[in-house]
Amino acid sequence: MKIPFEKLDKAFENRVRLQIMSVLMVNERYDFNSLKELLAITDGNLASHLKALEKEEYILVNKSFLGRKPNTSYSATDNGKKAFKLHLDALEQFIKQQKQQ
Amino acid sequence: MEDKELQTELASIRSMMERSSRFISLSGLSGILAGVYALVGAAVAAFIIYSNKPQISPDITANTPVNGLFYGRNYTFSLHGYDVLLMLIAAAVLTASVVTGIYLSIRKAKQKGQSVWNNSSRLLVYNAGIPLFTGGLMVIILLSQYHFNLVTPAMLIFYGLALVSASNFTFSDVKYLGLMDIALGLISACLPGYGLLFWSLGFGVLHIIYGSMMYLKYDR
Numbered sequence: 001m002k003i004p005f006e007k008l009d010k011a012f013e014n015r016v017r018l019q020i021m022s023v024l025m026v027n028e029r030y031d032f033n034s035l036k037e038l039l040a041i042t043d044g045n046l047a048s049h050l051k052a053l054e055k056e057e058y059i060l061v062n063k064s065f066l067g068r069k070p071n072t073s074y075s076a077t078d079n080g081k082k083a084f085k086l087h088l089d090a091l092e093q094f095i096k097q098q099k100q101q
Numbered sequence: 102m103e104d105k106e107l108q109t110e111l112a113s114i115r116s117m118m119e120r121s122s123r124f125i126s127l128s129g130l131s132g133i134l135a136g137v138y139a140l141v142g143a144a145v146a147a148f149i150i151y152s153n154k155p156q157i158s159p160d161i162t163a164n165t166p167v168n169g170l171f172y173g174r175n176y177t178f179s180l181h182g183y184d185v186l187l188m189l190i191a192a193a194v195l196t197a198s199v200v201t202g203i204y205l206s207i208r209k210a211k212q213k214g215q216s217v218w219n220n221s222s223r224l225l226v227y228n229a230g231i232p233l234f235t236g237g238l239m240v241i242i243l244l245s246q247y248h249f250n251l252v253t254p255a256m257l258i259f260y261g262l263a264l265v266s267a268s269n270f271t272f273s274d275v276k277y278l279g280l281m282d283i284a285l286g287l288i289s290a291c292l293p294g295y296g297l298l299f300w301s302l303g304f305g306v307l308h309i310i311y312g313s314m315m316y317l318k319y320d321r
Contacts, residue, residue: 015113022117027220031119034220038121040220088114 009087011056016041016049022082024059024076031073058083082096109297119156124221124271126213128205129320135198137141140305142194143297146187188244194304218238221270232259253296257303272319278311286302 012018019039025032036046037081053059056081076084119125210217236259243251264279282303289299 018110019113021116023121026118026122030220033277034121037216037219038117053302091107091111097105098107 007101008090009083011053011058011083012087014049016045017053018087020046020049020053020074021058021076021080024074025081025084026095027030029062029073031071035074056083082089120215120221120271122221124219124225125213125319126206126210126217127202127223127271127275127315128209129312129314129316129318130204130317131198131202132308134201134205134312136305136310136312137309138194138201139196139308140301142190143305145302146190147297149186184244206239225267227271229263232266233264235259236263250293250296251290253300253303254286254290257282258300259290260303261286271317273309274315274318277312278307282309 012021016039018034019083020035023035023038032046032050036043039046050059050061054061056079059074060077062075064073163294209218236255239255239259240252243249261279261282261284264275264282268274268276268277268279284298285303285307289296289303292299
């Protein structure tokens with residue numbers, strides 16, 4: 001039986017990116033600091049993964065000001081949501097195949 | 102991809118989805134204690150009402166149905182002099198419940214190594230706050246207009262609506278408690294004069310039952 005490896009999204013190979021996407025699937029938007037706290041990772045680490053997802057056009061960056069403080073929040077694009085769902089489907093396929101073996 | 106790896110992958114997706122969108126540090130214990138406070142408060146209120154002979158207040162005519170909270174439709178009870186006391190009891194119950202709820206949430210969050218004031222708790226407070234604040238104002242208006250019969254129904258209905266609205270941002274079980282409070286509020290609106298009884302049922306008994314269920318389900 002052929003395992004659909006190619007269906008697994010390379011962008012979600014990294015755990016942090018997968019987690020970021022999970023958060024943005026169930027929240028309309030999420031800000032940088034809350035993400036950092038939730039994922040418990042460093043600024044630089046989070047920023048680089050966000051950049052990668054942004055490059056794939058899976059997420060959108062919204063910059064705004066809360067009073068005088070700059071506030072950066074992120075939301076998932078339709079493309080990103082679709083990619084995430086396909087990735088989940090592929091994971092599901094894996095599990096089904098493993099059960100059959 | 103390894104089987105184990107797949108499992109942790111899925112577990113991390115699930116946990117992120119839940120933790121980012123739902124406030125799961127609510128403690129069942131705070132529900133139980135809030136119910137106990139409510140019952141104690143209701144008992145004190147009942148004692149005040151029962152131990153004072155009902156009388157007709159000079160500024161309200163005998164036909165005005167400002168009847169009691171326990172006695173039923175045809176019993177006229179003057180709140181003259183006791184209204185402030187009853188409101189103080191209600192405020193004490195509310196304060197004790199809120200303080201307990203916040204304290205136990207902070208404790209539970211600390212045990213789990215999570216923050217209390219985060220994206221999901223902000224959403225929770227905001228979404229529950231709108232119906233709750235509206236209900237609070239409504240109750241003050243009803244009191245000032247001498248619509249005492251509608252105070253308990255309004256409290257139960259608005260509190261129920263607040264819980265239903267909050268349930269999207271915490272354990273979904275909270276929704277059923279909200280629906281039951283709304284139903285109880287509507288029933289109590291049909292049965293004027295039994296306000297204190299329904300109040301004890303809604304804020305006392307239901308809280309204790311649901312708090313215990315939540316405690317057994319999530320806290321142990």
